Amino acid sequence: MPETTSRESIVFLDRGSLRANLRSPAFSHDWRDYDSTGPSDVVDRLSDATIAIVNKVRLTKEILDRLPKLRLVAVAATGTDVIDVGFCAERNIAVTNVRGYAVHSLPEHVFAMILALRRSLNFHRMTVDEGRWSSSEHFCVFSQSMHDLAGSTLGLIGFGALGRSVAALGLAFGMRVMAFDHYQIADANVVRASLDDVLCKSDVVSLHLPLTPATRNMIGEARLKQMKASAILINTARGGLVDEQALADALVAGTIAGAGIDVLSVEPPPPDNPLVMLKSPNLILTPHMAWASNEAMQTLADQLIDNIEGFVAGKPVKLVVPTSAASA
DSSP states (O other), X not given: OOOOOSOEEEEETTGGGOOSOOOOOSSSEEEEEOSOOOGGGHHHHTTTOSEEEESSOXXXXXXXXXXTTOOEEEESSSOOTTBOHHHHHHTTOEEEOOOSTTTTHHHHHHHHHHHHXXXXXXXHHHHHHTTXXXXXXXXXXXXXXXXXXXXXXXXXXXXXXXXXXHHHHHHHTTOEEEEEOSSOOOOXXXXXXXXXXXXXXXXXXXXXXXXXXXXXXOBSHHHHHHSOTTOEEEEOSOGGGBOHHHHHHHHHHTSSSEEEEOOOSSSSOOTTOHHHHOOOTTEEEOOSOTTOOXXXXXXXXXXXXXXXXXXXXXXXXXXXXXXXXHTO
């Protein structure tokens, strides 16, 4: 791709989704930010853009077909399911994403949830708030049982960069770690296992998969029933991996002991989402923030500009190709 000599027009459609400093790219350009962009405004705002930056704004074939000047879609995230990558390839529009920026932030969030649930922190806080500690005959109140992480089993479904980072923390806590993945697991301390074994044998199951037609709602009623009644489920990957009604029902019924959820199938979620409606101490629900430590967001922002500068310099990095092309 030849280096451009024209002035680039850069438009960030959902700047409000990234709270980090963005350095100015080292080439001649115009830059416009929009805090958020609805579907009806996308074409108008990108009409003169040569470079579009998006996080969760959807760029469909119908939209892209109306943007003849567009040369690059720089995604300010790892997931590119909001972009019609195949049509971009047909139109010679490059797509880049950011990778590996949350390898500390997200695993730490996973373990914050694991520790809170395994140590029953919400239950203990309720004991204090309800005055049961103050009125207790003893110095402590056994309101809910707790479990150590040491000696328990952590099961990972998906073993990419984030799964590996979660495994490292699990091993540091003295957990046995097993993982299911279609690819080779090159870690002698992690046992490769079938999906059934991970679900049946783990005390903690943590999801680290992309959302595809094959993985949508993969954790539903049947698979939740495979888990131990004392086990917990963690999902910081994609909301659509879990059947939310089935999970809510399982938590109420005691099919599993708890869940830590950072992502939902629709975001922002409607008020009647079954997990939003479930007010239970065995559910920790956070608003898609596992990725978003200050340090992780700044790493993402720096990598985003690196991607744009590399493209304009004729040395593109972190290109995303259609799945069919990637597997060819």
